[in-house]
Amino acid sequence: AGSGAGEDMRTEISTAAAFVTRLLRAAGGVGEEQLRCFRECLQEAMHEHYKHHWFPLVPSKGSGYRCIRINHKMDPLIGKAAGMIGLSHERLFQLLPSELTLWVDPFEVSYRIGEDGSICVLYESPQPGGKVAKQLESRISCKEDWRIGRSSPSKSYNMMTVSS
Numbered sequence: 001a002g003s004g005a006g007e008d009m010r011t012e013i014s015t016a017a018a019f020v021t022r023l024l025r026a027a028g029g030v031g032e033e034q035l036r037c038f039r040e041c042l043q044e045a046m047h048e049h050y051k052h053h054w055f056p057l058v059p060s061k062g063s064g065y066r067c068i069r070i071n072h073k074m075d076p077l078i079g080k081a082a083g084m085i086g087l088s089h090e091r092l093f094q095l096l097p098s099e100l101t102l103w104v105d106p107f108e109v110s111y112r113i114g115e116d117g118s119i120c121v122l123y124e125s126p127q128p129g130g131k132v133a134k135q136l137e138s139r140i141s142c143k144e145d146w147r148i149g150r151s152s153p154s155k156s157y158n159m160m161t162v163s164s
Contacts, residue, residue, distance in 0.1 A: 008106065009047070009054050015109045015123040016068065016102055017042040020078060027095035034085040042081035046104065049077060059106040059127065068102040071115075 021039040024030050030038075046068075053062040068075045074082075074089045082092050102111045109123040 008056055009050060009104075011125070012104050012106065012109050012123060013043050013046045013050070016104045017046065019102065019109070019111065019122055020068075020096070023097070023100075024095055030085075030087070030095070034087075038081050038085050038087075041084040042077060045077045045080050050104070054106060056106040056128075059108070063103060063105050066104045068100075068104065070096055070098065070100040072098070 017039045020042060021035050024038065025035055050062075050066055053065045055061040068077060070078065070093075074092055078092065078096075079089055082089075087095075097113045099114045099117075100111065103109065107125050107127050108121060110119050110121045112119045
């Protein structure tokens, strides 16, 4: 499991980096070229950070070390990637949720927005050796809620009708 470990985390890392990039894109004001660079820088930073902390045989081992967290403090990996495209921590706090937890583990990437939010799975693959992870249906709907909540025009429409 030694040298090949880095290869195995590509999907998980790219899923996590794409998710944070999507949050930035949804907030607006960051150009596509900047977003592309941010995503690449974040993937590189994560790859470097996780290199010796990736245990496919014991996926939960090192989970805290790999956890990406925004909670009144900016996660250093996100901060580093943002710095590469000239985004300050202040600007990041405006663009990203103030409470975000992103778990990047072998075979599963999940996130929670807010301290009491539900945990949603972004990526899940069965572990070699058979134990298939938790029931997916309820968690997939959670993912869809996020998409709908972010992109659906009906939300702003409801807000307009309330204010009128």
